[in-house]
Amino acid sequence: MEKRIEIVQGDITKLQVDAIVNAANSSLLGGGGVDGAIHKAAGPGLLEVCRLLGGCATGEAKITRGYKLPARFVIHTVGPVWSAGLRHEPELLASCYQKSLAQATLYECKIVAFPNISTGVYHFPKEMAAEIACREVQNYLLSNTLPEKVIFVCFDDENLAIYKKLLNN
Ligand code: ADP
Numbered sequence: 001m002e003k004r005i006e007i008v009q010g011d012i013t014k015l016q017v018d019a020i021v022n023a024a025n026s027s028l029l030g031g032g033g034v035d036g037a038i039h040k041a042a043g044p045g046l047l048e049v050c051r052l053l054g055g056c057a058t059g060e061a062k063i064t065r066g067y068k069l070p071a072r073f074v075i076h077t078v079g080p081v082w083s084a085g086l087r088h089e090p091e092l093l094a095s096c097y098q099k100s101l102a103q104a105t106l107y108e109c110k111i112v113a114f115p116n117i118s119t120g121v122y123h124f125p126k127e128m129a130a131e132i133a134c135r136e137v138q139n140y141l142l143s144n145t146l147p148e149k150v151i152f153v154c155f156d157d158e159n160l161a162i163y164k165k166l167l168n169n
Helices: 033-042 044-051 089-106 126-143 157-167
Strands: 005-009 019-024 061-065 073-078 111-114 149-154
Touching (some): 005 126, 005 157, 019 089, 033 044, 044 061, 061 089, 073 089
Parallel strands (some): 005 149, 019 073, 019 111, 111 149
16 A cells, blocks of 8 residues: 655745645744745745734634645644643643644645654754654544545654654664
8 A cells, every 4th residue: 555644854835735734833824834834935925915814722623725725724732832741742742633633624624744843943842742643643533534645744853853753763
């Protein structure tokens, strides 16, 4: 069987896939990191529609069109800020992957790309975040035919090495 999980290194805004996931903040009004890159590449249409969404709670996901992005949709999810693991961060991060995948299924996305949610300025430990991401995606794909494929887009070398170790054995 063809592999349903892929790892690539690079800029998620360049991918021509059905949906890319944005590691947004709860305002959904843009920010730094991958969020800033997605808004910059998508153009002002994305921010305009995001203003109408009324924000998004941590662990939830909302979908928009991709505007000027090569991706058709953007799934905006809000990862938890790491605070010593005392605020249900692992469960909330798992929920980001579950809810994002559920949106992808609803919108009939075949290929979905995820960044390494919460591992930037939100400081979630990278190894634990990757374990949660891989576990949730693997479980979801076992019981759903869509999406057909999930791409983990690793921006930094450290995340790339962690994902390769977790998935390539
Ligand atoms: P968070 O607030 O959820 O931590 P960040 O955007 O700060 O979000 O970081 C999340 C991850 O996205 C980090 O691993 C960061 O290296 C990565 N990242 C930053 N820019 C891009 C990009 N253009 N494409 C893919 N990943 C990116």
